[in-house]
Amino acid sequence: MSGRFNGINILLKGCLAAILLLHINSYAQKIFYSQPERDDSRNTAFEIIGKVGQHILVYKDNNGDEAISIYDDEMNPVNRVPLRFRYNLLNVDFINYPNQFILIYQYQYRRYVYCYGMIMDENASIKGQPVLIDSTDVGFGNLKHKLYSVTYSDDKQRILVYKINQNKELTNIFYTFLLNDQLQLLNNSRVSLPMENRKDYLTGFNLDNEGNFVFVKVGKANNKDLASDAWMVCKPAYEDTFYTAPISLNRRYVDEFKLKLDNDHHLGYAVSFYYDGRKNDVTGLCYVRYRYLDDSVDIVRFIPFDDNLKAAARNGAARDDAFDEYFLRQLILKSDGGFLITAESFYSSSGYNPWNRWDYLYGPYTLYPYYDFYYTPFSPWFYSPFYRSMGYSRFHYNDIAVLSYDGTGKLEWSNFVRKDQYDDQTDDFLSYQLMNTGLALHFLYNEPYRRSYILRDVTITPDGKLNMQPTMRSLDRGYVFMPRYGKQISANETVIPCIYRNFVCFAKIQF
Structure with a gap:
């Protein structure tokens, strides 16, 4: 037994x-x-291009010595291909595909800035010849930042290269170049967008799979104010016109918008934190749905955060300022017509510069990139040791809020990733x-x-x-x-x- x-x-x-x-x-x-390479010190700027063919590619810049490092599937080095740009390189952008990638680069030579594109294979070899996209006369001064920006559709079949010139009448003049995945020009436009105030700004640039250009225009009274006006903007792929649809804020205020496009239904989803007063605490989430082919905003919802959510955000008692240190990070569209957002708790501290949410939102290198004459939003995936702490001495990155909503803006569920991170001088x-x-x-x-x-x-x-x-x-x-x-x-x-x-x-x- x-x-x-x-x-x-x-x-x-x-x-x-x-x-x-x-x-x-x-x-x-x-x-x-990967193993350390002799030239790749901590001061190396880099951007991960992605997986192309059987290789993983990484762009690197060592004080003007640019190269693409090629790794196999286990991160063993295969090759390091130098990129021999002859003149003052201002910026590079990459769009990767299963078996090739596109490199769009811009440089200054004397008084002109040139923007070129070229197609490269998984070994970083050029296919065909570089394609001139545009050139601009900027005078004889040396530019310190890029002139052209790049966005592309979810399926990567449409690419938009654009520059923005703001004249003395506060009108933004867009020069756009719509390309396909072979860098063939499909359309180029010169189109104006009036700005009512010098402190107004543009954000959330998106391109749909047909080449329609969609973004958000936000109106502010001054640097430190929240936004009191907002518009959804669309430039159709083959028209030289901007269509704008106002977002009815109803005496509420917003800050930074995140925007995503639903290509199947031609919808734009935009979200922002909102406030009941100009300097009040974060009240909740503003949700906007934009039918950009019809130029109509059909949903505007102001969804307040309840006490349970505020208590979870503070990991303690509910407080009105529970979300004041949270910043929107991602907006993800769901297949059922709903959406999900992530927001991270972030603040910095120093002995001489007190933390201020509005300094972070509207300070340099964030939503206010109107330096010199042109608008230059930059890629969030590019690491450079020269973009540093703006004088802050300690950075704090804490909990992540994850909130899921249905298509009407009703909260379905919420959760929080608990973390407590800080470091001095660098984040x-x-x-x-x-x-x-x-x-x-x-x-x-x-x-x-x-x-x-x-x-x-x-x-x-x-x-x-x-x-x-x-x-x-x-x-x-x-x-x-x-x-x-x-x-x-x-x-x-x-x-x-x-x-x-x-x-x-x-x-x-x-x-």
Whole structure:
């Protein structure tokens, strides 16, 4: 009898071990690290291009010595291809495809700025000849920033290169160049957009799959004020006209808008925090839906944050200022017509410059890039050691709010990723990367650990369930991740830059 029970116990233990092994393997991930390269110090600027063919490509800039590093699927070096730009390079933009990528670059030579595009393969070899997109006479002074901006559609079949000139009458004059994925010109336009006030600004530039250009125009009285007016704006792909539709704020105020386009239904979704008064606390979320082909705003909802949500945001008692340190990070559209937002708690402190939400929103390098004569929004994925702390001495990046709404603006569920991050003089290792696998959202961030950091992975499922995943395997000592500069390169892979002994390296994480 006892032998029979022993057999059953052995069988049960074997089943339990198999179940545990299956659970572990269901989350098994692999991490591959690149080795430090001699020229890639911590002062190297870089941008992760992505996966092209069988290779992973990274653009690097070492004080004007530009190159593309090519890695295999396990981050072993394959080649380093120099990019020999002859003159004052102002900016580069990349658009990657399964078997090639597009490089759009601009440089100044004497009194002209030239913008070119070229197609390159997975080995960073040029296919055909570079294509001149446009040139601009800027005089003999040396520009310090880019002149042209680039946006592209979700399917990457339409690319828009544009520049904005603001004249003395506060009119923004757009020069747009619509291209296909072979850099063939489909349309170019010169079109004006009046600005009612010098402090008005534009944000949320998007391009749909047909080439329609959509963004938000926001009206402010002065630098420190919240916005009291807002408009949705659309330039149809083949028309030389801007269509504007006002957003009825009803004496409420807004700050930064996030905008996403639903290509299937020709809808624009825009969200912003809103305020009941000019200097009040964050009251809730403003949700706007824009039918851009009809030039009509059909939904404007002001969704207040209730006491339960405020208490969760503070991880304690509900307070009116619960969301004052939160900033919108991502807007994700759902297949059922709803949307999801993420917002991160962020503030900085120093002995001589007190923290102010409005300084952060409307200070340099954020929503006010009207330097010199042209408007120059910059890519959020480009790391440069020269964009530094604007005088702040300590940075704090804390909890992440994740809020899911249906198509009418009703809150379906909410959750919070709890973290407590701070660092002095730099925030390179703080904040997080969001990775969307379709089955869950992965929030990758550094957690302080023994005078350094350890990379954490928290997932949230489509129904709002939060899971703290086990500590990742293969987290080699000495590699410190910079998650905020990472890039998802496939449905289950991401590349994150690291610092190793003062060198820049890259790690591929495969889930």
